[in-house]
Amino acid sequence: MLLNSDNLALHLMGDAKNDEHIYHHSLNVAMLCMLMAKELEWTREEVQTIGLGALFHDIGKLKVPSTILNKRVPLSAPEENFIKQHPLMSINFLKLADSFPEEAKPLIANHHEFLDGSGYPQGLKADSLDKLSQLIAVVNEYDNLCNGTNQIKGKPPSVALGLLYKNYNNKLNAEYVSKLIKMLGIYPPGSIVELSSGQFAIVMSVNLQQLLFPNIVVYDQLVPKNQAPIINLQNHNMTIVRSLPAAALPKTVHAYLNPRDKISFGIGAN
Structure with a gap:
């Protein structure tokens, strides 16, 4: 492939x-x-x-x-x-x-x-x-x-x-x-980011043709962790403001997004 x-x-x-x-x-x-x-x-x-x-x-x-x-x-x-x-x-x-x-x-x-x-x-x-x-x-x-x-x-x-x-x-x-x-891109898979909405998210995948619009999981206290959807920034009115270390996350957000201690990659079709 x-x-x-x-x-x-x-x-x-x-x-x-x-x-x-x-x-x-x-x-x-x-x-x-x-x-x-x-x-x-x-x-x-x-x-x-x-x-x-x-x-x-x-x-x-x-x-x-x-x-x-x-x-x-x-x-x-x-x-x-x-x-x-x-x-x-x-x-x-x-x-x-x-x-x-x-x-x-x-x-x-x-x-x-x-x-x-x-x-x-x-x-x-x-x-x-x-x-x-x-x-x-x-x-x-x-x-x-x-x-x-x-x-x-x-x-x-x-x-x-x-x-x-x-x-x-x-x-x-x-x-x-x-x-x-x-x-x-600026935000490789595994990056913890802050969005223009003020929310925190983890980058799950990047399309090599659309690096500014990665697929992310956003922390949302109203959505159970196991039901959190992977969304594409291109389809939502949000942008990434900055990248930050996982240690800077509040405990509840850290537990929800589950930043990886060891980054491991996979390749697939977008």
């Missing part, structure tokens, strides 16, 4: 469980990479290659002891150095597969590499990173900013996009960062 449709929407899914982080992160990165590659008008083969590579990019983390992977206090230097080897562990893991596309392996090995050489595990620079490696680095960083780690709290989606734009000038491909921002 993704490759053959021009009317796609990115949907917010249910809260991802902490013990399923690698699974949901890999799906998020794969879907966003494929959407980006399609928007960049890459070939069908390139879209499929980056999707497959992204799906397996963190498989090497299965070789990292859970005592390190799930640690909730800062990692020691040896632990941090060990976990930074997981891209190469992924490549070694895939050697066990009877057949895995060779063209997908560089993007798996390089998904934490930055253009200025400050990434890991090899400290490669721009001239050593193909376009697939540069694209997955952007998407991987965005999803990590959104969902955080055991040591670092995740950021609201709109804040994560802002951080990518402001803080990664020399690290990430500027064209791809701009394309991601343009594709997701």
Whole structure:
């Protein structure tokens, strides 16, 4: 469907469980990479290659002891150095597969590499990173900013996009960062927003062709939470005034809108 449709929407899914982080992160990165590659008008083969590579990019983390992977206090230097080897562990893991596309392996090995050489595990620079490696680095960083780690709290989606734009000038491909921002819009799925009506809402999905009119769930004390409809802003006389952190919501509104601690995406027709 993704490759053959021009009317796609990115949907917010249910809260991802902490013990399923690698699974949901890999799906998020794969879907966003494929959407980006399609928007960049890459070939069908390139879209499929980056999707497959992204799906397996963190498989090497299965070789990292859970005592390190799930640690909730800062990692020691040896632990941090060990976990930074997981891209190469992924490549070694895939050697066990009877057949895995060779063209997908560089993007798996390089998904934490930055253009200025400050990434890991090899400290490669721009001239050593193909376009697939540069694209997955952007998407991987965005999803990590959104969902955080055991040591670092995740950021609201709109804040994560802002951080990518402001803080990664020399690290990430500027064209791809701009394309991601343009594709997701100012208010990506999962964003908590205030409306011109004064009400609060959560963005449930964005139509890639109509980014200013996302589908939202609005807090309404007169409507039971389980009956709250998903509405399209285009069909209502309201606009989004601003994005805000979930922590700023009153308790009753927070419980009603149920902001996601872990953002997980799905792709479907609008």
